[in-house]
Amino acid sequence: MSRAPYVPGIVVLCAVSAVAQQPNAAPPMPMSFFVTSSGSGKGADLGGLAGADQICQSRAAAAGSTKTFHAYLSTQAADGKPAVNARDRIGTGPWYNAKGAVVARSVADLHGDTLDAARIGNNLTKATAFTEKGDSIKGFGDMPNQHDMLTGSRPDGTAYPDPADHTCQNWTSSGTGTAQLGHFDRTGGGNTSWNSTHASRGCSQENLVSTGGAGLFYCFAIN
Numbered sequence: 540m541s542r543a544p545y546v547p548g549i550v551v552l553c554a555v556s557a558v559a560q561q562p563n564a565a566p567p568m569p570m571s572f573f574v575t576s577s578g579s580g581k582g583a584d585l586g587g588l589a590g591a592d593q594i595c596q597s598r599a600a601a602a603g604s605t606k607t608f609h610a611y612l613s614t615q616a617a618d619g620k621p622a623v624n625a626r627d628r629i630g631t632g633p634w635y636n637a638k639g640a641v642v643a644r645s646v647a648d649l650h651g652d653t654l655d656a657a658r659i660g661n662n663l664t665k666a667t668a669f670t671e672k673g674d675s676i677k678g679f680g681d682m683p684n685q686h687d688m689l690t691g692s693r694p695d696g697t698a699y700p701d702p703a704d705h706t707c708q709n710w711t712s713s714g715t716g717t718a719q720l721g722h723f724d725r726t727g728g729g730n731t732s733w734n735s736t737h738a739s740r741g742c743s744q745e746n747l748v749s750t751g752g753a754g755l756f757y758c759f760a761i762n
Contacts, residue, residue, distance in 0.1 A: 567639025571760035576670035578754025583707035583718045583742040595758035602671040611757035613691040613698035614709040626696025630761035637673035663733045665724035678724030687720040687752025694735045707742035716742045
């Protein structure tokens with residue numbers, strides 16, 4: 540029995556047609572979480588919460604984001620003003636890094652509020668915590684180590700209720716006081732907390748650098 544002649548053009552067209560029918564890959568989710576690529580330059584004096592939020596917003600805008608970002612920072616009750624919990628000021632999630640990878644699905648997921656959430660853990664690690672530029676951050680074992688993140692928070696994301704200073708005078712001091720720090724790389728300090736590992740030695744830039752920091756902090760989109 541005779542066979543139909545081989546026509547290369549038909550085969551090529553079929554292959555091209557098959558490729559054309561494949562669905563396009565979904566675009567990455569827009570950035571809604573990052574670590575600041577730099578701090579205020581004045582240690583833990585960020586200009587209060589408003590100044591810290593402005594740092595987040597300006598970094599995000601420079602990277603092309605149109606979202607509204609807040610700093611993940613708690614403040615303590617002072618001068619007749621109530622405490623502010625970091626967890627209450629960052630929106631509801633989910634949050635994605637500059638590469639489009641999910642960091643946490645919700646506030647409960649981020650903080651391990653339930654047994655299941657605590658068991659699974661969030662996805663905030665050295666492999667996912669990037670700056671607004673998409674750059675990696677130096678952590679434990681790198682030179683210089685900059686894994687300390689300013690938070691002023693307890694592990695559940697709430698402010699400290701005791702009278703001791705955990706926020707460098709609510710992020711207005713580059714001298715006296717201390718700030719509670721987390722480790723973005725989940726390494727060192729006796730635990731693996733991303734938001735509440737140990738206190739700083741002080742509030743100056745030099746104090747923050749001395750324990751493995753640079754005055755950096757987390758920014759989360761609220762929308």
